[in-house]
Amino acid sequence: MVRGNDDDALAWGGDDDPTLDVGATTDPDAAPAALPEGYSAVGKGSENVGRIRQDGSVAMPGERAPMGNALLITLGIIGGIYLLYAIGWLIGGLRLQGQAAYLVTDVMYQGSFWLAVLAPPLWFATVFLLTIGSKPWVRVVWLVAGVALLLPWPFVLIGAVGR
Template sequence: MARGTDDDALAWDGDDDPTLDVGAGPAADAPLAALPDGFTAVGRGSADVGRVHDDGSVTMPQERVPMGNATLITLGILGGVYLLYAIGWLIGGLRLQGARQYLVSDVMYQGSLWLAVLAPVLWFGTVFLLTTAAKPWVRIAWLLAGVALLLPWPFVMIGAVGR
């Protein structure tokens, strides 16, 4: 005989049995370990030990630490420099296109021009992706190295107007 409730289809006899609650186990209920700054965990499980900071906050290894304001501003400035470098390579390369036709054919010149224009963008993207787990100073050092290496020499030597 039916009881007349809609919940009968979603229930089984014996759902209230307390022996069926197995729980998560003692290992999952144990608190995660964290050490204050200046201490280093060594041995098995040391990669799972977090850090207790001076303000009392705890950072676990799985958590990502957000970048600071100075790092964000520096990355923004360097990103702008790389954008200006790409524009400088484009302007400088286009200024040289008609003046130096005897060096390489037009197809080779166009290919090298667009590689030169994309080089700052590719450098910035590559450094940004490959240094996600590194410290911020490592990322900034690689970006500053790119600023020195990728200077748009055609724009610097000839300029936008030319001689």
């Protein structure tokens, strides 16, 4: 197809470059601006440009990818450990209740007891909420650190039956 002379004055070499189409449309029903891999948008509106995935779908900025199966299983296992830790703090703390009466008042013991029981679920929820926008490995590292820090020592040392 041969263009006319009027069209030649409005054309420039490289007009088909997809990076030039950033923010060109004002139609709200139009498809979102997206670039294939290897291209980067610059200028006004470049932060709203998505990426075209290999399967043809468009990933927009701020759009989170769903969690993978391995991460879901890891979160389930660590969540189960935290639940067992809360139960361990409950059992271990109840076993120590009679012996702690010689060291601290009952009010102080009850406050610290319930704080210890609630610490594992609170740590899990806090890490989960504060690491929503970060990489999955960051969330797993903080959860594993909590597994090491929140070990229910009364249950580990005395056990469920005691001596």
